[in-house]
Amino acid sequence: MPDPRETRVLLEHAEDPALRTIAGYKGYGGYATLERSYREMEQDEVLKELEDSGLRGRGGAGFSMGKKASFLPRGEMAKYLCCNADESEPGAFKDRELMQRNPHQLIEGIAIAALAADAGHAFIFIRGEYDAQADILDAAVAEAYEAGYLGTNILSTHRDLELVVHRGAGAYICGEETALLDALEGKRGNPRLKPPFPAVQGLYGGPTLINNVETLSNVPRIVANGAEWFRGFGTEQSPGTKVVSISGGVRRPGNYEVELGIPTRELIYGLAGGPREGREIKAFFPGGSSSPVLTAAEGLDLPYSFEAMAEAGSMLGSGSIIVADDRVSIPHLALRTARFYHHESCGKCTPCREGTNWTVKMLERMVHGEATPMDLDIVSSVQENIIGHCLCVLGDSMAMPVGAMVRKFRDEFEQVMAAAGPPLDDETRLAAVQGPAETLGASI
Amino acid sequence: MSREITLTIDGREVTAVEGEMLHDAARKGDVEIPVFCYEPKLGDPVGACRMCLVEIEGIPKLQTSCSTPVREGMVVHTRTEQVKQAQSAVVEFLLVNHPLDCPVCDKGGECPLQDITQGWGPGKSRVIDEKRHFQKPIELSPLIAIDRERCILCYRCVRFSQEVSEDAELQLLDRGDRTFVGTFDDRPYVAPFHGNITELCPVGALTSYTYRFRARPWDIEQAGSVCTLCPSQCNVSFTVRDEKVKRVLGRDNAEVDDGWLCDRGRYGFEMFADAKRVDGPRLKGGAATDWKTAIEAAAAGLLQAGEGRVAAIVGDASNEEGHLVQRIVREALGSPHVDSRPSRGPRRETIVGLAQPNLSARVRDIDDADVILVLGTDPLHSSPILDLRIRKAIRRNGARLAIATERPTALDGGAEAIARYAPGDAHHFILELTRALGGADTVATPLAESLEGAGKVVVVWGERIGSFGATALLDLAKALKLGEADGAGLLEVPDTTNARGLREAGCLPDAGPGLARVSGGKSTEEIRAALESGELTGLLLFGVDPIRDFPDTPAWEAAITAADFVVCFSMFETATAAKADVLFPLETHAEKDGTVTHPDGRLQRVRPSASRPGDIRPNFLVLSELAADLGLTTGIDSQPTAFAALTQAVPFYGSIDDASIGGRGIRWQDTPSGSKSPEPGKAPEPGSPDTQRGALGTIAETAADPRGVASADPGSGASLALGTYRDLWAGLITELNPPLKFLAPEQRVEISLTDANRMGLKNGDAVKVAQNGSSVSATVSIKERMSDGVCFLIEGTAAGNANALLNGGPVSVEITKVEA
Amino acid sequence: MSENGNPNLPVDRALTEGRVPDRTSAGVPELHEVDCPAELRERIEQLMSRYPDRRSASIPALWAVQERYGWCTPEGIRQAAAVMRVTPGYLESVASFYDLLHTEAVGSHRIEVCTNISCWMRGGDELLDAFRAAAEGDEDFYVTGFECLGACDIAPMASIDQRYYGPLEAAEAGIAIAQLKADAEVLPAKDQARRPLAGDTPNPGGGAGA
Ligand SMILES: Cc1cc2nc3c(=O)[nH]c(=O)nc-3n(C[C@H](O)[C@H](O)[C@H](O)COP(=O)(O)O)c2cc1C
Numbered sequence A: 001m002p003d004p005r006e007t008r009v010l011l012e013h014a015e016d017p018a019l020r021t022i023a024g025y026k027g028y029g030g031y032a033t034l035e036r037s038y039r040e041m042e043q044d045e046v047l048k049e050l051e052d053s054g055l056r057g058r059g060g061a062g063f064s065m066g067k068k069a070s071f072l073p074r075g076e077m078a079k080y081l082c083c084n085a086d087e088s089e090p091g092a093f094k095d096r097e098l099m100q101r102n103p104h105q106l107i108e109g110i111a112i113a114a115l116a117a118d119a120g121h122a123f124i125f126i127r128g129e130y131d132a133q134a135d136i137l138d139a140a141v142a143e144a145y146e147a148g149y150l151g152t153n154i155l156s157t158h159r160d161l162e163l164v165v166h167r168g169a170g171a172y173i174c175g176e177e178t179a180l181l182d183a184l185e186g187k188r189g190n191p192r193l194k195p196p197f198p199a200v201q202g203l204y205g206g207p208t209l210i211n212n213v214e215t216l217s218n219v220p221r222i223v224a225n226g227a228e229w230f231r232g233f234g235t236e237q238s239p240g241t242k243v244v245s246i247s248g249g250v251r252r253p254g255n256y257e258v259e260l261g262i263p264t265r266e267l268i269y270g271l272a273g274g275p276r277e278g279r280e281i282k283a284f285f286p287g288g289s290s291s292p293v294l295t296a297a298e299g300l301d302l303p304y305s306f307e308a309m310a311e312a313g314s315m316l317g318s319g320s321i322i323v324a325d326d327r328v329s330i331p332h333l334a335l336r337t338a339r340f341y342h343h344e345s346c347g348k349c350t351p352c353r354e355g356t357n358w359t360v361k362m363l364e365r366m367v368h369g370e371a372t373p374m375d376l377d378i379v380s381s382v383q384e385n386i387i388g389h390c391l392c393v394l395g396d397s398m399a400m401p402v403g404a405m406v407r408k409f410r411d412e413f414e415q416v417m418a419a420a421g422p423p424l425d426d427e428t429r430l431a432a433v434q435g436p437a438e439t440l441g442a443s444i
Numbered sequence B: 001m002s003r004e005i006t007l008t009i010d011g012r013e014v015t016a017v018e019g020e021m022l023h024d025a026a027r028k029g030d031v032e033i034p035v036f037c038y039e040p041k042l043g044d045p046v047g048a049c050r051m052c053l054v055e056i057e058g059i060p061k062l063q064t065s066c067s068t069p070v071r072e073g074m075v076v077h078t079r080t081e082q083v084k085q086a087q088s089a090v091v092e093f094l095l096v097n098h099p100l101d102c103p104v105c106d107k108g109g110e111c112p113l114q115d116i117t118q119g120w121g122p123g124k125s126r127v128i129d130e131k132r133h134f135q136k137p138i139e140l141s142p143l144i145a146i147d148r149e150r151c152i153l154c155y156r157c158v159r160f161s162q163e164v165s166e167d168a169e170l171q172l173l174d175r176g177d178r179t180f181v182g183t184f185d186d187r188p189y190v191a192p193f194h195g196n197i198t199e200l201c202p203v204g205a206l207t208s209y210t211y212r213f214r215a216r217p218w219d220i221e222q223a224g225s226v227c228t229l230c231p232s233q234c235n236v237s238f239t240v241r242d243e244k245v246k247r248v249l250g251r252d253n254a255e256v257d258d259g260w261l262c263d264r265g266r267y268g269f270e271m272f273a274d275a276k277r278v279d280g281p282r283l284k285g286g287a288a289t290d291w292k293t294a295i296e297a298a299a300a301g302l303l304q305a306g307e308g309r310v311a312a313i314v315g316d317a318s319n320e321e322g323h324l325v326q327r328i329v330r331e332a333l334g335s336p337h338v339d340s341r342p343s344r345g346p347r348r349e350t351i352v353g354l355a356q357p358n359l360s361a362r363v364r365d366i367d368d369a370d371v372i373l374v375l376g377t378d379p380l381h382s383s384p385i386l387d388l389r390i391r392k393a394i395r396r397n398g399a400r401l402a403i404a405t406e407r408p409t410a411l412d413g414g415a416e417a418i419a420r421y422a423p424g425d426a427h428h429f430i431l432e433l434t435r436a437l438g439g440a441d442t443v444a445t446p447l448a449e450s451l452e453g454a455g456k457v458v459v460v461w462g463e464r465i466g467s468f469g470a471t472a473l474l475d476l477a478k479a480l481k482l483g484e485a486d487g488a489g490l491l492e493v494p495d496t497t498n499a500r501g502l503r504e505a506g507c508l509p510d511a512g513p514g515l516a517r518v519s520g521g522k523s524t525e526e527i528r529a530a531l532e533s534g535e536l537t538g539l540l541l542f543g544v545d546p547i548r549d550f551p552d553t554p555a556w557e558a559a560i561t562a563a564d565f566v567v568c569f570s571m572f573e574t575a576t577a578a579k580a581d582v583l584f585p586l587e588t589h590a591e592k593d594g595t596v597t598h599p600d601g602r603l604q605r606v607r608p609s610a611s612r613p614g615d616i617r618p619n620f621l622v623l624s625e626l627a628a629d630l631g632l633t634t635g636i637d638s639q640p641t642a643f644a645a646l647t648q649a650v651p652f653y654g655s656i657d658d659a660s661i662g663g664r665g666i667r668w669q670d671t672p673s674g675s676k677s678p679e680p681g682k683a684p685e686p687g688s689p690d691t692q693r694g695a696l697g698t699i700a701e702t703a704a705d706p707r708g709v710a711s712a713d714p715g716s717g718a719s720l721a722l723g724t725y726r727d728l729w730a731g732l733i734t735e736l737n738p739p740l741k742f743l744a745p746e747q748r749v750e751i752s753l754t755d756a757n758r759m760g761l762k763n764g765d766a767v768k769v770a771q772n773g774s775s776v777s778a779t780v781s782i783k784e785r786m787s788d789g790v791c792f793l794i795e796g797t798a799a800g801n802a803n804a805l806l807n808g809g810p811v812s813v814e815i816t817k818v819e820a
Numbered sequence C: 001m002s003e004n005g006n007p008n009l010p011v012d013r014a015l016t017e018g019r020v021p022d023r024t025s026a027g028v029p030e031l032h033e034v035d036c037p038a039e040l041r042e043r044i045e046q047l048m049s050r051y052p053d054r055r056s057a058s059i060p061a062l063w064a065v066q067e068r069y070g071w072c073t074p075e076g077i078r079q080a081a082a083v084m085r086v087t088p089g090y091l092e093s094v095a096s097f098y099d100l101l102h103t104e105a106v107g108s109h110r111i112e113v114c115t116n117i118s119c120w121m122r123g124g125d126e127l128l129d130a131f132r133a134a135a136e137g138d139e140d141f142y143v144t145g146f147e148c149l150g151a152c153d154i155a156p157m158a159s160i161d162q163r164y165y166g167p168l169e170a171a172e173a174g175i176a177i178a179q180l181k182a183d184a185e186v187l188p189a190k191d192q193a194r195r196p197l198a199g200d201t202p203n204p205g206g207g208a209g210a
């Protein structure tokens, strides 16, 4: 039985393994909305419902899904829909659950969203590691084709939709929407310059709607029950429910579907069971590893909504909470975080490629006792130099949380550096700094 | 389309074209914004290096000026604190992994990274961490070393390979800061344009072996000239140290080359000092002599051959040289026999027709063409830079490409329609294509469909379509209405480097300077026959090597041997030169002073940049003195006098002078004198020499020829129709330039998979390719795109030269396996 | 090191004699030049047909190569390149970008142990050490630390031959390896696919949370 503090919409009946099959899904009323919308609804009606619902993207940026769909130009041209199932940000694992437990909900959502976008070709870009989930999706897509919900002349409505499950091969950056497009086009997953935005010029140069798995999974219910129904959940600016992934230093890590706006404490302490025996919560990432950390004092009593997290200087992002308890060393946590982004930086733009690399090196020196307090300032300034200067926001995704950690836990950094070994004395340090400076000066 | 707008940059008003990139607009306003990855020649900006960040009012984040199109009223700041901070941060980031080994780096002193660090960098380093390490320098190709530690990952080189030369061999490997530039399985990057990456690289990561450690920027001078190693006539800049060429760089001229060079032009300079260079006048048997003796001997020998019994063939020559040679033959020796083509060419009327200004396309027209028709040529081999140009038109401007050739071309992949005709059958195909355009259903109909309704059609055609083909081309041009549309037209890819200039200077059997009608001259093939028969006795060869380069090697050997007296101007010791009674040295394009004419009519100036080795003298002076000894006073004693004589003789060059040629050249069609080009001929009078010339047919005759398109008969025995082509790398340039040597092709016979299977042949099998008693050795090379029933050999290879099998007519050959 | 030893010394060999490279460059191979197994070729052709542009099939084609040869071998890449009509360099470049595609030989069993934030907090590093120790010296096993695999709910976890297991005790590493060697089912109780939803179980974190 679900915990009463949950509000299961997307995860309704998720405990039933039969839901994975088309028969099971239809048994709970699935595909009725697809049938109705394909037979009876015009593009604009679907669009309007989505816009009015206020559904915000669940992939990270929280942009209005309906509005984004409305940006696609009208007219006779090949248009595409991409479902972003790359879910690779540390702390996020909700899409995995949604695809694994209810693949047809996603397929139905994609089909209806394709109506809104007037797209004839859709792709699910799923991270290569989610092999089991991709198999489940492949089977479900085959069933949907078989049942006539996909393919040409769907339900004899003269509407077509091809849906391909495309497996990635291990690169976080492919979750970035334009990198995803490059990867889908068979290239290295490098982000593209924006503008042009994908809605105008995306996959194969055609207008493309890109949405997250959870965003699209919301679509059938919204179209079935109406925007007003959807707005009945959550807050004014964050309507709906949200599947929240909670992990790290809690007793019951997992996915919990709640109404947006629920107190964060309720999520971490209530649903996830709070910290383990004898520990306390020190800080947490409210929205995946790219959201600036909040200290327990700052964050626990905030409502869990897009707006409240933004106001607190962080973000709801993909809705993934990672809890750091009092046994976690923040400098080490910063290093783990930075290492991830360094490893995943695609390397296309300079500040991200070199900034993540340099940050990791400095943080490593810190935890190994080879740094001085000067390094802390350099680390901070390097984060500043990254933010806002990159081609996509991967660089910022490291710089913001790392910057926040140094800012909020500076004394802990200093302690770790002191404990890790004798810091270089100032003279050695200066010599080290001036050495290269002279080399540089002499050579230019 | 291009609207002028005004924007403000750093408080100053700048006028720009709407939509151009902010970086370019700023430059017009004398504001320099530093860039690394931005290079418009490589296509759309990628905004990767982030060096060019600037502040634009109304936009909260800094923007990359390389990728921001300008709009009316934009207010831009490039020197605010925020911008300076961002730019110095990017420099600092770039140096995190850069070794700063400037003192031992070849790029030192001409390095954008150095300059930008100086101008925009933080001035001191905060990095004490270990930098990334790679094995260095390693061979990226036999010509280029890569030092991966220096690479700043701007991706220019890789983008060149992907988006300009489209060989897709140079790639990025790995990810993030581990990314490096490399090739599949570490194989050498061997592609015909790859040298360009050394110029694109903004650091010392990619350097040519030919230049490494050979000079420092303060030792050298740059001298602009024109490469005359092929008809593309790309603009080059020679890096000269101690009066010797050390390096060849591109000299951007959008009208000619877009700033790229092929590797032949870039690396083909070591031969200037080769031991085989003829470095002074020589007498029979190779004995060196002084100029006076040599010129006197040449004059005496030619006079002795007798009035009207000397012929001249001109090849690698400037306009002035060609003009002088034909004067010597015609005026001093009273002989009409001059040609500048390796084999049979069209008659004057056709040439004049094809040269009409309204029919001729300029190189730039390729960029904006709706459809490009490549006819009877593979630009990659015959005029490499056009290959890049055509790719660009397709990739960037959506031009469509149609191809009609004997042999698969490098451009096939980008073509919308491809037609293959049998070797030597171009004229038939063109006739069929013309008929198809008129509505008839012919073999050329599919190709015709891709041309239909296209506004701007540029036909890039090869001189190899032959004399009948050229005649047929005139009708095709009419059917395509090339003369009526602006930006449409014909662009020739000739067989020789200055073909158009030499024709216009008078080196044709039936046309004098300015393509004026003359009669009675023999064409190259006829000259050969007349030498063999003894009708002609003297021969003047200027920049040609018939024994290697002309069809029918045995016949040429016999003809030159039969000649009583041979004067040969040659750059190197060749089989032909060895037979000369008097041998004169030739200048290279780094030494010569003179003009050449691009196939699109652009006169360009080749300027001397390096000293002449040995006892070499300017060729035009030698010719002028030879003329004088033969009793013809030309008054030519300098380049200006030689050029003046040319422009006087060629009416449509009349208003061109050195100033109007300048550094970029000028098309004669675009000058006032352009209107003086000869009128296309009426049909020649019956009985006039034009119709008597047996070798040339009329259209009606050609059409009646029973051989149809793709007449080769697939599936029949062991005999295949032979086609030949001149490979980019076949020839002395490859053999005499050590860095290029490895590219010299071994003779190989290309056949289709079906034919190979039928004949039991495998890739790499050693075979003999034979016809009528003569044969060459080759290895089998199976090509998927090859038509059945034909095979191809390379002309001009050092061994197994296909010219040995050619005889001016269609040739079919037998291929037999040689057991090892 | 370069052949010259000292990179500061002139490297001018090209000038003096000209050289013959030992290998040829790598343009698009023709099909008859590679020995592409028919199934692989059909598979890649079928993959290409799923997309408006054939090149979109590059990742799936590389997966197919990896499945066939155990890793993206140069020869396998050439075969795929011939079928796809792209240069092998293009495919190698793509393959080298992605963590799951291997351009060097790896063992046939692949174990990716998550060492990212949530797993690290719950013992991921120790788990990786345990797997490394258990697989030590056996070339059939490829063990590597990995970034977040999207299963922080079962931290610390590992992906074993593309299936997820967790939360794992260090001791279970040895058991898993033994099961793989014996061709037995791997850690059935820790198979992610069999777990209930978090809210449906009183303690989804299992023992590791305590
Ligand atoms: C580095 C990076 C990684 C991202 N990864 C994901 C991801 O794995 N899944 C996802 O849905 N969105 C991801 N995003 C956000 C997408 O770019 C995009 O905003 C989102 O897919 C849009 O869908 P939505 O509007 O439904 O949220 C990522 C963004 C960045 C910058």
Ligand code: SF4
Residues within 6 Å of the ligand: B150, B151, B152, B153, B154, B155, B156, B157, B158, B181, B200, B201, B202, B203, B205, B206
């Ligand atoms: S080698 Fe040079 S051109 Fe190529 S990416 Fe590196 S710095 Fe740029």
Ligand code: FES
Residues within 6 Å of the ligand: B034, B035, B036, B037, B038, B046, B047, B048, B049, B050, B051, B052, B053, B064, B065, B066, B067
């Ligand atoms: S020059 Fe603008 S980002 Fe590189």
